[in-house]
């Protein structure tokens with residue numbers, strides 16, 4: 030309906046959800062089930078979030094498919110047939126599209142539309158998208174921890190005349206790289222996955238590495254029907270157990286031993302590392318209880334991995350350049366690979382060590398380092414994300430009295446329990462700073478957060494409360510508690526995106542909560558069972 034000035038009045042709605050990945054889809058499902066009117070806006074042309082955008086060859090989850098999947102619907106759990114131990118990006122995208130159809134979510138989702146602003150007017154949130162405005166009581170920012178793809182400020186990049194793709198903005202249809210000279214910048218998880226696949230497709234691959242990764246073998250394989258059926262028959266117990274753990278899954282991949290490293294003799298220690306190395310995935314991280322707290326313990330695990338690199342990569346100089354030595358293992362998220370180190374034994378793959386020969390500039394035809402010029406047709410930027418805060422910073426979010434989220438977070442992001450913000454009533458983050466999020470199985474972490482938010486909304490409804498936000502003191506105490514836990518670990522000893530260290534000028538603060546999914550769940554329950562004493566209602 031038009032007002033007298035000819036401008037459409039903003040539609041009134043209960044909730045706006047921003048993003049249609051795992052979090053946005055589940056938030057929509059939960060809030061609709063409560064009878065709320067909900068609109069979801071998604072910048073991408075399809076649902077799926079991470080698994081819509083990251084279409085690079087080799088993109089794959091490193092948590093097992095049967096665990097990295099929704100637990101809210103036993104029917105969905107039983108119906109969906111996972112085909113591999115670790116799901117590939119196409120399979121995850123099919124799954125999330127199936128979820129959108131199966132639960133009739135699509136009519137409430139507007140694709141190809143970015144939310145530009147969310148401003149609190151003292152009563153409701155005025156949400157502005159590319160095309161319309163809405164007045165909403167609640168806003169759920171399901172914008173993703175790793176959705177804001179980051180291209181570093183590389184000199185000369187704009188002048189490159191070949192094609193350049195960020196792994197998280199991979200083009201469709203798939204570019205034909207046959208006989209192409211491809212350069213890859215970045216050897217984090219995305220680089221480690223894409224490099225072996227590019228080596229198989231391209232004419233020659235040059236890998237431009239600044240920091241070598243610790244990479245562990247995935248040991249992906251097909252999931253036989255009988256194994257899947259056996260897992261399905263115990264799904265409730267599996268999920269209940271997962272929710273109590275640190276990593277949100279079951280099995281050796283996230284099973285943390287209670288033994289300190291040095292309490293075990295060197296032979297048995299190596300046998301334990303080897304057992305976990307053979308098992309695959311993140312299993313190595315849990316080999317001993319002190320891996321992330323005791324530098325000497327960490328060094329033992331790091332040495333084991335360095336030895337695997339040395340025995341895999343035939344050229345000792347290349348092996349040495351690939352070997353991480355100046356930060357603890359797992360202080361950056363360990364990469365999980367298929368044939369990563371082996372790939373450097375190919376004649377058509379060259380490692381360029383940017384520590385030995387720093388990148389000088391991108392040229393119109395390639396990359397110039399201080400030592401040589403490399404001619405390239407295609408440049409792949411596996412350069413990561415502005416994690417947690419990047420996607421939120423792109424939205425003008427103004428809370429009470431016009432205070433913006435950018436101002437509030439100028440000294441570093443903090444959110445009570447990773448999801449509520451003092452001064453921003455009824456605005457919720459999903460897996461925000463101070464939640465276990467990326468240190469755990471994200472799907473269960475997302476469900477845990479959204480269930481807590483939904484319960485809070487039910488509580489408000491029951492008591493006739495219009496708005497809720499955390500006490501400033503509660504928010505500060507949570508941020509301090511979360512940071513204190515992180516500082517007891519080795520996480521602060523690596524320049525990781527966990528700390529915002531990959532984005533120049535970003536405050537250096539450890540962003541996830543290190544206590545694990547189970548412990549975090551207990552905090553959430555204590556707060557809700559205690560009648561939300563740490564929140565103010567009006």
Ligand code: FAD
Nearest residue numbers: 048050051052071072078079090091143144172173176471
């Ligand atoms: P996302 O999936 O990131 O979705 C957020 C959506 O919000 C995006 O589609 C984005 O377009 C949209 N959006 C953002 N801002 C706006 C806006 N202003 N307006 C409209 N739309 C907006 N986690 C694991 O637990 N295990 C793994 O093995 C794992 N592997 C990963 C591999 C890759 C390559 C990446 C990048 C991440 C991986 N993750 C993994 C983390 C992954 O991001 C989460 O598991 C999960 O998919 C996050 O879901 P989400 O819905 O919270 O966010």
Ligand code: NAP
Nearest residue numbers: 089090091181215216217218219220239240362411412413
């Ligand atoms: P990332 O871990 O941040 O890695 C980015 C890489 O780009 C690093 O090697 C970095 O080097 C390099 N880089 C950045 N700027 C550079 C520059 N100016 N010059 C040279 N090199 C530069 O990003 P990511 O690999 O996309 O992974 C991010 C996260 O997404 C992962 O940690 C994980 O949580 C998730 N993910 C998971 C999987 C999976 O296997 N399931 C796959 C992909 C992503 P420096 O280290 O020197 O900065």
